[in-house]
Amino acid sequence: MSKKSSGGLFAAAAVAITMLSAPGAYAAESLARVVADGNPWEMYVVKRRVSNILVFKPDGGGTISDSMVSIHPTWKAVADGICIRTEPQAAEKCLMLKRTKEGIEASQGGKAVFILKR
Numbered sequence: 152m153s154k155k156s157s158g159g160l161f162a163a164a165a166v167a168i169t170m171l172s173a174p175g176a177y178a179a180e181s182l183a184r185v186v187a188d189g190n191p192w193e194m195y196v197v198k199r200r201v202s203n204i205l206v207f208k209p210d211g212g213g214t215i216s217d218s219m220v221s222i223h224p225t226w227k228a229v230a231d232g233i234c235i236r237t238e239p240q241a242a243e244k245c246l247m248l249k250r251t252k253e254g255i256e257a258s259q260g261g262k263a264v265f266i267l268k269r
Contacts, residue, residue: 182232182248182249182250182255183226183228183229183232183233183248184209184228185255186205186207186233186248186255186267187207187208187209187211187213187226187228187233188207188209189206189207189208189209190206190269191204191205191206191269192204192205192206192255192267192268192269193205193267193268193269194215194265194266194267195265195266195267195268196264196265197262197263197264197265197266198264201217202217203215203216203217204216204217205267207226211225211226211227212224212225212226213225213226215237222237222238224236224237224238229245231247231248232245232246232247232248232257233245233246233248233257234246244259245259246258246259246264247259251266253266253268254266254267254268254269255267255268
């Protein structure tokens with residue numbers, strides 16, 4: 152094996168080890184990608200006790216709508232969940248994502264903000 156190919160193998164192994172040694176971060180980012188598959192989710196907003204329809208696309212765009220209004224937020228995956236900006240001038244809101252028996256829970260500061268179900 153040449154030095155060049157063994158160096159590439161070492162780099163690939165280092166990436167694999169990094170991914171395996173941080174399963175929480177990798178799993179959370181994967182969960183954001185699950186949410187952002189372009190298909191509709193029922194989004195139960197805990198504080199308001201209402202349901203909306205959420206669709207996040209893999210390209211970072213999306214729609215949140217009820218029967219009257221739609222907004223078009225942007226999103227990005229982060230190590231522990233997802234960050235959402237509801238409009239260009241709005242502050243970004245980052246939420247932790249986790250699977251629960253109800254669906255996928257998005258929380259902030261230990262409190263559930265919304266729950267996604269299919």
